[in-house]
Amino acid sequence: MLRHLHRTVNLFDxxxxxxxxxxxxxxxxxxxxxxxxxxxxxxxxxxxxxxxxLSTDVTTGEMIAVLFDGLTQFDGDGRLLPALSDRWTADxxxxxxxxxxxxxxxxxxxxxxxxxxxxxxxxxxxxPQTHGGRVWPLLPIAGAGDFADGHAxxxxxxxxLGDTAVxxxxxxxxxxxxxxxxxxxASVVPPDVxxxxxxxxxxxxxxxxxxxxxxxxxxxxxxxxxxxxxPQSDSFTVRxxxxxxxxxxxxxxxxxxxxxxxxGETAKWEQEHPDWLKRKPALRDTYVALNNRRGPLHDPNVxxxxxxxxxxxxxxxxxxxxxxxxxxxxxxPSLGGSDPTRRPxxxxxxxxxxxxxxxxxxxxxxxxxWRSGTNVELGRVAQAIQAQLATVGxxxxxxxxxxxxxxxxxxxxxxxxxxxxxxxxxPDGDNFLYPLxxxxxxxxxGNYSFYSDRVTDSLIMVARRTVDQAAREALYRRxxxxxxxxxxxxxxxxxxDLWAEHPSIEGWDVSVIFNxxxxxxxxxxxxx
Amino acid sequence: MLRxxxxxxxxxxxxxxxxxxxAFLLLNVVPGDPVAEMVGERADSATIARxxxxxxxxxxxPVQFGHYLWGVVRGDLGRSYITQRPVLGDxxxxxxxxxxxxxxxxxxxxxxxxxxxxxxxxxxxxMVDRFSMLIAYLGISFPVYWVGLLLILLxxxxxxxLPPSGYGGIAFLILPALTLGTRSIAFLARMTRGAMLxxxxxxxxxxxxxxGLSERRVIGKHALRNALxxxxxxxxxxxxxxxxxxxxxxxxxxxxxxxxxxxLAIQKRDLPAIQGSILFLSVIFVLVNLLTDVLxxxxxxxxxxx
Numbered sequence: 001m002l003r004h005l006h007r008t009v010n011l012f013d014x015x016x017x018x019x020x021x022x023x024x025x026x027x028x029x030x031x032x033x034x035x036x037x038x039x040x041x042x043x044x045x046x047x048x049x050x051x052x053x054l055s056t057d058v059t060t061g062e063m064i065a066v067l068f069d070g071l072t073q074f075d076g077d078g079r080l081l082p083a084l085s086d087r088w089t090a091d092x093x094x095x096x097x098x099x100x101x102x103x104x105x106x107x108x109x110x111x112x113x114x115x116x117x118x119x120x121x122x123x124x125x126x127x128p129q130t131h132g133g134r135v136w137p138l139l140p141i142a143g144a145g146d147f148a149d150g151h152a153x154x155x156x157x158x159x160x161l162g163d164t165a166v167x168x169x170x171x172x173x174x175x176x177x178x179x180x181x182x183x184x185x186a187s188v189v190p191p192d193v194x195x196x197x198x199x200x201x202x203x204x205x206x207x208x209x210x211x212x213x214x215x216x217x218x219x220x221x222x223x224x225x226x227x228x229x230x231p232q233s234d235s236f237t238v239r240x241x242x243x244x245x246x247x248x249x250x251x252x253x254x255x256x257x258x259x260x261x262x263x264g265e266t267a268k269w270e271q272e273h274p275d276w277l278k279r280k281p282a283l284r285d286t287y288v289a290l291n292n293r294r295g296p297l298h299d300p301n302v303x304x305x306x307x308x309x310x311x312x313x314x315x316x317x318x319x320x321x322x323x324x325x326x327x328x329x330x331x332x333p334s335l336g337g338s339d340p341t342r343r344p345x346x347x348x349x350x351x352x353x354x355x356x357x358x359x360x361x362x363x364x365x366x367x368x369x370w371r372s373g374t375n376v377e378l379g380r381v382a383q384a385i386q387a388q389l390a391t392v393g394x395x396x397x398x399x400x401x402x403x404x405x406x407x408x409x410x411x412x413x414x415x416x417x418x419x420x421x422x423x424x425x426x427p428d429g430d431n432f433l434y435p436l437x438x439x440x441x442x443x444x445x446g447n448y449s450f451y452s453d454r455v456t457d458s459l460i461m462v463a464r465r466t467v468d469q470a471a472r473e474a475l476y477r478r479x480x481x482x483x484x485x486x487x488x489x490x491x492x493x494x495x496x497d498l499w500a501e502h503p504s505i506e507g508w509d510v511s512v513i514f515n516x517x518x519x520x521x522x523x524x525x526x527x528x
Numbered sequence: 529m530l531r532x533x534x535x536x537x538x539x540x541x542x543x544x545x546x547x548x549x550x551a552f553l554l555l556n557v558v559p560g561d562p563v564a565e566m567v568g569e570r571a572d573s574a575t576i577a578r579x580x581x582x583x584x585x586x587x588x589x590p591v592q593f594g595h596y597l598w599g600v601v602r603g604d605l606g607r608s609y610i611t612q613r614p615v616l617g618d619x620x621x622x623x624x625x626x627x628x629x630x631x632x633x634x635x636x637x638x639x640x641x642x643x644x645x646x647x648x649x650x651x652x653x654x655m656v657d658r659f660s661m662l663i664a665y666l667g668i669s670f671p672v673y674w675v676g677l678l679l680i681l682l683x684x685x686x687x688x689x690l691p692p693s694g695y696g697g698i699a700f701l702i703l704p705a706l707t708l709g710t711r712s713i714a715f716l717a718r719m720t721r722g723a724m725l726x727x728x729x730x731x732x733x734x735x736x737x738x739x740g741l742s743e744r745r746v747i748g749k750h751a752l753r754n755a756l757x758x759x760x761x762x763x764x765x766x767x768x769x770x771x772x773x774x775x776x777x778x779x780x781x782x783x784x785x786x787x788x789x790x791x792l793a794i795q796k797r798d799l800p801a802i803q804g805s806i807l808f809l810s811v812i813f814v815l816v817n818l819l820t821d822v823l824x825x826x827x828x829x830x831x832x833x834x
Contacts, residue, residue, distance in 0.1 A: 045792055046611075048611050049611055049612065056568030057568050057569075128582065131566075131579065131583075133566040133567035133568065133571065133575065134567060134575075135575055136570065139572065148575070149574070149578065198611070198612065198613075213784065214618070214622070215782075216695050216782070239694065240784070241693060241694075243693075246780055246781070249677075249680045249684055250692050252685045253684050253685055253691065253692050255691065374795070402560070402795065404559075404565060404797050407561075407565075408561050423569065425570065444567070444571045444573055445570060445571070445572060445573070
């Protein structure tokens with residue numbers, strides 16, 4: 001028996017050495033793999049595709065932004081800048097635009113960009129055969145709807161003027177249209193797009209495509225001929241890391257360059273690594289859509305009462321780790337048209353009870369609050385709201401579903417209340433009014449509270465047609481004041497993004513909009 | 529044996545058909561709209577309606593199923609609604625990675641679990657026994673998620689011996705394999721110990737010892753061989769589970785395997801990807817079960833299937 005044990009122990013020794021050797025070999029390999037010259041970013045999931053026509057989510061949009069350009073683009077602060085079009089003119093009404101192409105721009109394969117490419121790219125997005133799913137940024141173009149429905153063979157609103165300019169005529173004036181063209185889906189692609197374009201993209205952007213291992217990583221190389229100045233680094237890698245805590249570990253191990261701080265770890269990072277942290281107010285709303293068509297929520301007084309009964313500053317501090325600014329409207333403070341003088345609904349349970357009594361609900365009522373089971377942080381907010389509304393007699397039943405089920409129910413108007421967030425597609429007040437509060441945007445369009453007000457509708461349309469920026473922003477303020485008073489939401493907060501940047505990284509900043517980051521100025525300074 | 533294989537393979541066809549029908553019906557009653565996931569957060573109703581029509585989502589369910597079945601028969605699992613890539617290609621790309629992880633985890637589990645179990649059974653109640661059963665208890669009790677993160681913190685962040693996550697050489701495999709294997713090690717150790725304790729007092733073991741065989745031969749050749757059946761059962765079940773994707777482990781370690789593919793497909797209601805994955809994974813499961821049965825016969829010649 002003893003002899004047997006001795007042998008086993010010897011076996012264990014052997015195994016131990018073998019493991020040690022494996023570790024050594026493994027470590028060597030791992031350091032080989034991390035020796036990349038450029039910054040390393042991450043995404044939560046694999047992008048849908050690298051074809052701009054399929055760009056309907058943030059992940060895909062971020063990748064499209066480094067590979068492709070549109071006629072216009074956003075910078076990290078959300079300003080509209082020229083891109084493939086270096087200048088454009090609009091007629092007095094804002095209905096016809098002429099975009100002049102920047103001379104000398106070529107695709108990654110060397111072909112020059114011509115005006116015909118712009119038209120072909122837009123037609124491709126609208127073409128029913130593309131099955132992309134995001135056509136709305138191009139639908140304002142005259143004839144685009146008919147083409148998308150298969151009723152026309154051409155889009156009459158897009159006119160190619162030689163090789164160097166495109167004229168675009170809209171069905172009606174739309175002052176923010178140049179911002180629509182900075183969205184990933186409006187990127188310009190080369191002619192004769194092959195069937196596997198989504199796997200082997202060719203664009204004009206600062207980075208050329210090198211490799212994509214699904215669910216693992218994407219690799220890009222510097223485009224030395226980039227019109228906006230070649231990137232500072234030779235390569236750019238994007239890893240797919242789904243778990244937030246793993247991302248934090250990857251960051252601490254020096255294998256990714258920047259990382260968003262997981263919510264639960266906010267205080268820890270603020271204490272341990274304050275010099276690595278970067279904050280930026282995001283163009284994003286966190287809110288609870290109150291279904292304006294259901295039961296007691298139909299009454300504006302009830303909705304105001306709910307807003308008064310919720311202690312937003314307290315929730316922001318305790319549940320949201322202070323990563324936000326209490327909202328007094330839907331337009332984020334950094335955008336023109338937001339009103340810094342407007343005050344949020346005050347936390348006042350007495351006022352809430354008075355309003356409920358006036359509305360005929362002295363004993364409160366029961367409502368459902370939907371939350372997505374995949375978003376833990378919003379789930380905690382939902383619980384806090386439940387507890388606070390209970391103090392004024394409103395009994396909240398929390399319904400937890402997966403994101404897809406919740407989205408379907410919310411869009412069909414089957415939820416009383418739903419806790420949600422709204423990400424900007426384009427940095428403009430319009431993006432926080434038309435989709436969220438115009439009655440034409442009910443359901444899938446973004447108006448999840450089914451708020452309907454003819455005056456608001458017409459004011460929004462007037463604003464969309466108003467070319468003068470200051471006048472438009474004044475209208476935004478007026479609209480928002482009106483909507484805020486009707487309280488179609490529980491106004492919670494505008495989130496502030498909190499990221500850590502590795503000390504070796506230079507030239508990076510948090511972008512307020514997902515496609516405003518092109519990684520051109522980012523460098524890895526010291527050895528990682 | 530060949531006849532056995534043939535008949536068992538034939539018998540899998542109705543099983544797989546049943547799986548397809550059930551999966552198809554379930555996906556039709558689950559709330560959530562694949563088109564809503566395709567179009568993203570903001571869309572116009574006309575686009576949604578058009579896409580539903582183009583994808584035949586408004587056809588009657590039997591018609592949809594007929595379409596799908598016809599594709600499957602021709603070896604075409606369809607294209608993902610979300611990525612527009614062929615589902616079979618996506619699975620073929622990810623399965624070898626899942627296989628690699630499952631294989632490593634099982635090797636680890638078999639090597640450590642059986643060794644621990646045998647050592648524990650040799651002297652029940654002794655130090656080795658208590659130690660290995662402690663490990664087994666811990667291994668069964670700790671959630672995979674927790675073990676994974678702890679391993680990352682220790683080996684990748686604190687010691688920096690191994691990369692925290694990702695796919696690559698052996699270094700990337702160690703932590704996820706350990707995480708995935710922990711439960712199996714624990715389970716196998718307990719199972720082996722139990723089986724060995726049943727076998728060791730048997731007459732044939734005493735005879736073997738009386739013949740003057742070395743203890744190693746008695747344990748390794750006579751006792752362990754007879755204790756193998758339950759061990760193979762556990763191994764077979766675990767391999768089946770691991771090969772069909774270990775969603776938690778793959779997620780924590782950013783491992784690009786089948787589990788994450790299925791998870792994302794479900795989250796996005798990507799019907800062709802979900803159905804294709806279910807079918808593919810059912811085939812794998814059936815094959816592993818078949819292999820387990822064959823191994824039974826190899827381990828114990830008394831088992832005859834004919």
